[in-house]
Amino acid sequence: MSEQTAKDLRFDCPAEIIKLTEGELNQKLAEMGCVPGTEIEKLYSAPTGDPIAFRIDSYVLGLRSSEAEQIVVKMNDELETSI
């Protein structure tokens, strides 16, 4: 199974950040709190679908979908099945 990234998340389904893929943005994303173990949730997007707003722990961060692809996530199964 291929890795799921923040871009693939469904709206309003919290997930957990697993790792960041290697890249120039790596450092920046980490500084913004996108570190493994952090809760992430897709909240809404611009009318064109890009950029996308995510809840990172307790604040909202806007990312382009290409940037969201660099955040590897694990869906929170428990929450998913309960919905």
Added chain:
Amino acid sequence: MRRVALIGNPNCGKSTLFNRLTGLNQKTSNLPGTTVDSHEGKVKINNEWFELVDLPGIYSLFTNSEYEHVVVSNLTGKNIPKPDAIIYVLDSSNLRRNLLLLSQVAELKIPAVCVLTMEDTAARRDIKINAAELNKVLGIPVISLNPRISKDLKPIELLFYKFTEGTLISDNPDMHEKLTRFLNGEPNRGISTETLNRYSNIDLIVKRVVIRENKKREGNTLKIDKWVTHPISGFLIFFGIMLAIFQGVFSLAEYPMTLIEHSFSWLRSQTSGFTSNEYIIDFINSGLLSGLEGVIVFLPQIFILFFLIGILEDSGYMVRASFLSDQLMRKLGLNGRSIIPLIGGFACAIPAIMATRTIRNRSERLATMLVVPLMSCSARIPVYILLISLIVPAGVLWGPIPAQTLLMTLAYFAGIIMALILAVFFKMLGKSKEQSEFVLELPTYQAPRIQTVINGAWLRCKSFLNEAGKIIVIISMVLWALSSFGPDKAMKEAYNKAQIAAEKNPDNIEQIKQSYLLEASYAGHLGKMIEPVIEPLGYDWKTGIALISSFAAREVFVGTMSTLFQTGANNENVVGIRKKMQAEINPTTGKPAYGIGYAVSLMLFYAFALQCISTMAVLKKETQTWKWSIILFFLYGSIAYLSAFAAFQFIGNA
């Protein structure tokens, strides 16, 4: 005097706190070699003065942009006095991310205290911070205070005597050396790993300090954002707000502007009481007072526009505007962040070009800077107003829309569309391998703090007075001299001609004399010299003089026309110039000299041409080369000339 620095993330309420503490006792300065504003102010606590520095809001010390360089230079005391103490400003609703910066700065071992802001926002989201516990963990005094709403600043004032060197969150030795390497542009290895380690320590603190955290972001901000980013309501809100800004600037500014015009008319009527020398009276009335009026009359518009932009920024909407427009902007080679400089460009290109510093990608930043001058700045408004009033009278409706408003909007769109086309072109020129990035925090909406917004708008007015104001007054006086003096022989001839003409039309002696003398003056000669070049655009020598003088600042156009038509001394304003311009007949065609074709052609010229020395100077400063200023001058000049030519040839002078 002890120097105290305010440090915190963007949107944490740091600048609000700074404004509350210093009031109007502040100034803006630039660290040498950078273009980021630092705000410095003084605050008096128990008869002791402290020097307070509001450092730019950043998320981490090691992100490579000018903002971080300014903060690091301040903290390490490079070219600038090192602060004796630090006030950390932390957003309670987002403590985790805010602590990262604190953990980095703490390693510099500067005595500090900590202020927790936005307690109300946090409370709404079910987040409570145990300040006493945080105090224990950090080893520095911690208080909770919301500078936006709190009336009593006493708790903060007490902190100024409690600065303490705290305990470290993570212990990374040689922080100072790392920062020095960072300033020198040398690579620091392992910062990513270091950041991860910091976060794992921070998470332990958060567990101890944050009580009953409900992470799911609830409340109004998310609800508002769903509307604001909705495909239909989002764009309606966006355009509604932009329209409201234009309307606000036009209608609200009218009253103070009329008041200023009346005050200057009154002043002019008083000058004859002091001296009977006609030249001195004329110099004061037409040269000095017209120049001053030409500067001061813009303050209401600048103030109102920056006030409205300030409200959008302070409330958090401005960031949403760039979120909405990022994809479109990216296609044009710009960045979502370009929207702020572009909207700022509607007020004045100078602060707008400076505001492009938040765009990290160099080619996107350059492209934004280069198209900003095409946004119709406030200096063009009076030119447009005068020209539009030549075409249609106020109050005429085209369909449901006032004709004047529609024409004004079209003038703005001419600039915007040209900017969009050229942005793509500039992006292709600036071949950059840098990765384009967005990564933008969408902060919680806040009720804007009017005092902060007013302070900001006032600082803009002051910088306009200082920078553009001087040029405008000087140019006005030079122009007065140019139009009052001329070659002796020509002036004598004009005088004689005026005498003969006056005999035929005795009611209008003074006006006829003035107009003949002006034509014979140095200004008249200069205008006539360029007349052949601008004739195909529908302009005469008077317009030629006004065009030349506009290169100092566009709004000088109206003042020059007023001087040229001698309305300045006659207790008249834009209406007066308009009437005289409408009455003017082209001697060769017998048609009105300033008709529709003239007005449209000149509006296009003003929409496109880079007629602003201040803009060219700022562009030079920001790009570190005159190259772009010169390229833009000729490029936009050619576009202006060609489109004005096409418009005049197509419409003619009906």
